[in-house]
Amino acid sequence: MVGKILAGWRYDISGIAPEMRGDYEDHFAACEHCRSRQRLHRAIDVSLIVLASLSAGMFLLVFGVIRHFAPRHTLWFEIAALAGFALSALIWLLVAVATPAPMAVVDVARLGARHVHDRLPPEIRERLPEELRLKITGQS
Numbered sequence: 001m002v003g004k005i006l007a008g009w010r011y012d013i014s015g016i017a018p019e020m021r022g023d024y025e026d027h028f029a030a031c032e033h034c035r036s037r038q039r040l041h042r043a044i045d046v047s048l049i050v051l052a053s054l055s056a057g058m059f060l061l062v063f064g065v066i067r068h069f070a071p072r073h074t075l076w077f078e079i080a081a082l083a084g085f086a087l088s089a090l091i092w093l094l095v096a097v098a099t100p101a102p103m104a105v106v107d108v109a110r111l112g113a114r115h116v117h118d119r120l121p122p123e124i125r126e127r128l129p130e131e132l133r134l135k136i137t138g139q140s
């Protein structure tokens with residue numbers, strides 16, 4: 001029952017108020033199936049964002065290359081490159097708005113920062129500003 005609801009949401013509970021999440025968090029804690037589905041869906045969201053970014057960058061690059069090296073008789077190629085860029089940007093926006101991918105990226109970045117932080121020599125770690133340390137580790 002809870003699993004079915006979660007499947008309908010693509011296993012994303014980030015939009016639910018924290019005090020309403022209890023049942024779903026309990027289910028995630030108890031159900032390996034839903035946990036792995038959640039990881040899969042977040043991986044798909046993040047890959048879509050990364051792919052859309054790469055493709056937008058590629059189209060811009062193509063546009064720049066055409067402009068720079070062959071300025072004549074290339075209007076249609078330029079239009080095609082710009083249309084490709086616009087489409088990639090639109091997909092990027094849709095994924096960013098419709099999925100929790102941005103939050104997932106923030107989580108990954110925070111994990112990475114914590115990883116680096118834990119490997120810093122103590123004397124450097126001590127010099128980090130208090131707020132920064134709090135943000136990275138979630139504890140003081």
Ligand SMILES: [Zn+2]
Pocket residue numbers: 002003027031033034
């Ligand atoms: Zn389940």
